[in-house]
Amino acid sequence: MSIERREIVFPHKAPTPVTRRDALCRIGNGFGMLAFAGLVGESLAKAGAVEGKDGSIEVRKLDHPAKAKRVIFLFMNGGLSQVDSFDPKPMLDKYHGKPLPGGSIATERKTGALMRSPFKFKKYGQAGMDVSELFPYVGECADDICFIRSIYTDIPNHEPSMLMMNTGHSQVGRPSLGSWLTYGLGTENKSLPGFVVLCPDVPTTVGPPLWNNAFLPAVHQGTYIADKVEKQTDGRLVGKEFDPQKLISFIHNEKFTLPEQRRELDLLEKLDRMQMAQEKAKDPQLEAAIQSMEIAYRMQTEAPDVFDIRKESEATLKLYGPGSTARGCLMAVRLVERGVRMVQVYYGKGDPWDAHVDIQMHRKNAKDSDQPFAAVIKDLKSRGLFKDTLVVCGSEFGRTPVQEIGAGAGGSQTGRDHNPFGFTMWLAGGGIKGGTIYGATDDFGFKVADKPVHVHDLHATILHLMGIDHTKLTYRYSGRDFRLTDVSGTVIQDILA
Amino acid sequence: MSNDYSQANFEKDSGNRFYWRANRRRMDAEQVRDSLLFVSGALDPKMYGPSSPLTPAYNRRTVYGKVSRYRLDEYLQLFDFPPPNISAEKRFTTNVPLQRLFFMNSDFAGQQAELVAKRVASEPDSAARIRKAYSIVLGRAPSDDELKAGLEYLKREPMQEYEERKQAESKKEAEKKTAKDAKPKAEAMRPGGGQTPKSDVMADGMMGGVTPGASKPEDQAKLLPPTAWGRYAKILLSSGEFLYVN
Numbered sequence: 054m055s056i057e058r059r060e061i062v063f064p065h066k067a068p069t070p071v072t073r074r075d076a077l078c079r080i081g082n083g084f085g086m087l088a089f090a091g092l093v094g095e096s097l098a099k100a101g102a103v104e105g106k107d108g109s110i111e112v113r114k115l116d117h118p119a120k121a122k123r124v125i126f127l128f129m130n131g132g133l134s135q136v137d138s139f140d141p142k143p144m145l146d147k148y149h150g151k152p153l154p155g156g157s158i159a160t161e162r163k164t165g166a167l168m169r170s171p172f173k174f175k176k177y178g179q180a181g182m183d184v185s186e187l188f189p190y191v192g193e194c195a196d197d198i199c200f201i202r203s204i205y206t207d208i209p210n211h212e213p214s215m216l217m218m219n220t221g222h223s224q225v226g227r228p229s230l231g232s233w234l235t236y237g238l239g240t241e242n243k244s245l246p247g248f249v250v251l252c253p254d255v256p257t258t259v260g261p262p263l264w265n266n267a268f269l270p271a272v273h274q275g276t277y278i279a280d281k282v283e284k285q286t287d288g289r290l291v292g293k294e295f296d297p298q299k300l301i302s303f304i305h306n307e308k309f310t311l312p313e314q315r316r317e318l319d320l321l322e323k324l325d326r327m328q329m330a331q332e333k334a335k336d337p338q339l340e341a342a343i344q345s346m347e348i349a350y351r352m353q354t355e356a357p358d359v360f361d362i363r364k365e366s367e368a369t370l371k372l373y374g375p376g377s378t379a380r381g382c383l384m385a386v387r388l389v390e391r392g393v394r395m396v397q398v399y400y401g402k403g404d405p406w407d408a409h410v411d412i413q414m415h416r417k418n419a420k421d422s423d424q425p426f427a428a429v430i431k432d433l434k435s436r437g438l439f440k441d442t443l444v445v446c447g448s449e450f451g452r453t454p455v456q457e458i459g460a461g462a463g464g465s466q467t468g469r470d471h472n473p474f475g476f477t478m479w480l481a482g483g484g485i486k487g488g489t490i491y492g493a494t495d496d497f498g499f500k501v502a503d504k505p506v507h508v509h510d511l512h513a514t515i516l517h518l519m520g521i522d523h524t525k526l527t528y529r530y531s532g533r534d535f536r537l538t539d540v541s542g543t544v545i546q547d548i549l550a
Numbered sequence: 551m552s553n554d555y556s557q558a559n560f561e562k563d564s565g566n567r568f569y570w571r572a573n574r575r576r577m578d579a580e581q582v583r584d585s586l587l588f589v590s591g592a593l594d595p596k597m598y599g600p601s602s603p604l605t606p607a608y609n610r611r612t613v614y615g616k617v618s619r620y621r622l623d624e625y626l627q628l629f630d631f632p633p634p635n636i637s638a639e640k641r642f643t644t645n646v647p648l649q650r651l652f653f654m655n656s657d658f659a660g661q662q663a664e665l666v667a668k669r670v671a672s673e674p675d676s677a678a679r680i681r682k683a684y685s686i687v688l689g690r691a692p693s694d695d696e697l698k699a700g701l702e703y704l705k706r707e708p709m710q711e712y713e714e715r716k717q718a719e720s721k722k723e724a725e726k727k728t729a730k731d732a733k734p735k736a737e738a739m740r741p742g743g744g745q746t747p748k749s750d751v752m753a754d755g756m757m758g759g760v761t762p763g764a765s766k767p768e769d770q771a772k773l774l775p776p777t778a779w780g781r782y783a784k785i786l787l788s789s790g791e792f793l794y795v796n
Contacts, residue, residue: 225635226633226635226636243647244647260620260621261620261621261622262620262635265633266633267633267636268633268636268638270630270642270644271627271628271630271642271644271646272644272646274627309655309776309781310714310715310718312710312714313710313711313714313781314654316703316707316710317654317781317784317785318654320699320700320782320785321788321789323699324696324699324785324786324789325789325790325791327693327695327699328789328790328791329790331693332555336574338574338576338645338790338794339574339790339794341645342645342650342790342793342794343790345645345646345647345649345650346647346650346654346788348647348650349647349649349650349651349654350654352647352648352651353651530639531637531639
């Protein structure tokens with residue numbers, strides 16, 4: 054971020070930097086227009102609010118023009134097997150049952166011989182992209198998708214790899230990708246949180262640290278919403294019991310009606326203003342408090358609305374199909390449509406894609422996910438959002454091309470272990486060259502063989518598409534400047550449209 | 551340091567870099583909760599003992615609230631308590647709408663407000679009650695305008711509230727009649743209606759009334775019902791003057 058900062062003479066003595074206060078007094082629309090909804094303290098100056106020549110405030114100058122304005126991250130938590138989905142390996146058929154040439158590679162658990170994929174692959178799109186029978190709907194969108202077949206991460210365990218994929222670090226305590234994005238770019242809708250995390254049930258293995266703001270201001274915390282599907286769905290996306298009011302964190306107070314609250318607020322504002330009038334100096338903090346009360350009031354009606362997918366047409370609901378992933382995907386599209394910066398959709402509680410025992414477990418998960426994932430692309434297109442919405446899809450790591458044989462595999466020996474050495478993720482939408490395959494794994498799909506892409510590189514590319522230079526989006530904490538990409542990361546230029 | 555304003559100083563140093571006046575500060579999460587309990591008279595100043603989850607029924611100081619490293623209490627987080635899994639050199643002060651929803655809607659804030667209302671109930675008349683409420687919550691006497699605004703609100707509010715509730719009741723009755731034959735679930739579809747969903751690990755008492763499923767039914771049973779005076783006290787508790795230290 055190129056941030057012009059007026060020099061602060063005694064930074065340690067300036068809990069409220071002069072730039073901010075001066076600036077706020079000059080904003081025509083008052084505090085509420087700021088994407089930060091009135092962060093007080095010094096965070097605004099830290100967040101790089103800069104004063105335009107006309108005295109207006111721009112929140113965050115982009116480092117370069119953005120190709121995407123928002124991100125939808127579809128997360129198959131547990132670990133999708135690349136050789137069974139998007140990275141076919143004919144050599145596995147040939148060497149099925151034989152040991153990996155050159156000896157086995159240590160992963161989390163004990164593994165045995167090479168194992169062929171039980172799933173048939175088919176060519177899709179103009180470029181003839183290989184997609185397995187698990188993802189026929191995604192296959193149909195192949196011309197819009199860039200498959201990166203050479204992602205790698207550091208550790209073959211869920212927790213560190215989930216953290217790496219979400220926060221750029223294997224241990225708890227760094228801000229999430231979504232937090233960095235809202236910190237860097239703000240949000241476009243002040244009535245909704247800037248970063249939303251959807252998961253049907255109490256979430257994934259690591260949980261809240263995956264969407265934590267860590268040392269960034271608390272406003273950048275991801276908002277977790279359990280979009281559980283009620284029992285009576287009748288095989289549809291929206292069952293009779295569905296009530297958006299039950300999903301969200303800013304609910305109507307059952308004890309009060311809106312007009313009652315309105316009168317409370319009116320009196321409160323009157324009293325606050327009386328108090329302010331007694332003081333001669335304008336205090337932006339108090340002004341901001343009044344503004345945020347107004348926003349809070351509005352949130353109560355606007356937020357339930359966005360989650361009310363009953364308002365969608367029958368055709369749209371059909372496009373997504375049934376189930377919690379479908380619902381999460383549709384909500385994600387509705388959220389980004391209303392200006393939410395990033396929405397993450399997790400498949401489910403725990404590590405549902407973790408097919409240690411039998412790779413056939415992927416069949417159900419893929420059936421739940423395939424149609425909704427493709428629907429995200431199609432629906433974004435029909436809403437005119439695809440060109441500037443980035444869709445990212447993948448897991449924390451891939452799976453081994455060899456069978457798992459330890460006790461944990463339950464004696465079936467048809468499952469696959471965790472594989473951090475090479476796996477596939479796909480991107481589509483804003484700024485992505487569709488119909489491309491980038492990178493490759495070795496003949497068996499175990500390790501990256503060509504154009505390796507570390508998670509840091511993926512993050513650098515996501516930030517790049519959002520108009521941010523990943524080396525410049527920093528936050529000073531504990532004596533040094535932190536970045537999402539730490540000290541690494543290279544933008545993958547070849548996949549940019 | 552004084553919070554007096556000086557035009558001359560303001561012109562020279564609007565940002566108060568040279569400390570010509572005290573900076574206004576928002577209270578920390580613990581201070582907000584403790585202060586609410588203090589003014590309501592519910593604060594239990596007992597020292598020592600194990601920590602306990604923060605719920606609307608828990609009246610001990612916030613420092614005795616349970617802090618989970620895995621998932622920080624939603625209330626603490628909302629008011630900028632630093633994440634417990636990293637070291638924090640200082641605290642942020644944010645001002646986000648959800649904080650205001652906490653004052654507007656939470657069972658906890660409502661309960662403390664009702665207790666403040668109880669504390670002033672024994673005063674002879676409304677004006678005296680308002681004066682006492684100001685003295686308890688803000689530590690000063692109300693100005694004439696403030697007093698007037700309060701009296702006006704309290705005069706009109708109970709009547710309006712009554713009318714509105716009567717209307718809502720009759721509407722509900724009508725809805726019930728039509729829905730009776732159709733499906734019994736209509737009640738649950740009404741915004742804000744139906745049961746609060748039972749939640750699980752994510753339940754978090756202090757946010758009851760703000761976050762669905764946050765408070766336990768047994769906690770809710772202990773709450774005082776809202777009254778016009780309680781709502782007036784809640785407005786005072788929500789004021790910038792209460793929340794910020796000059």
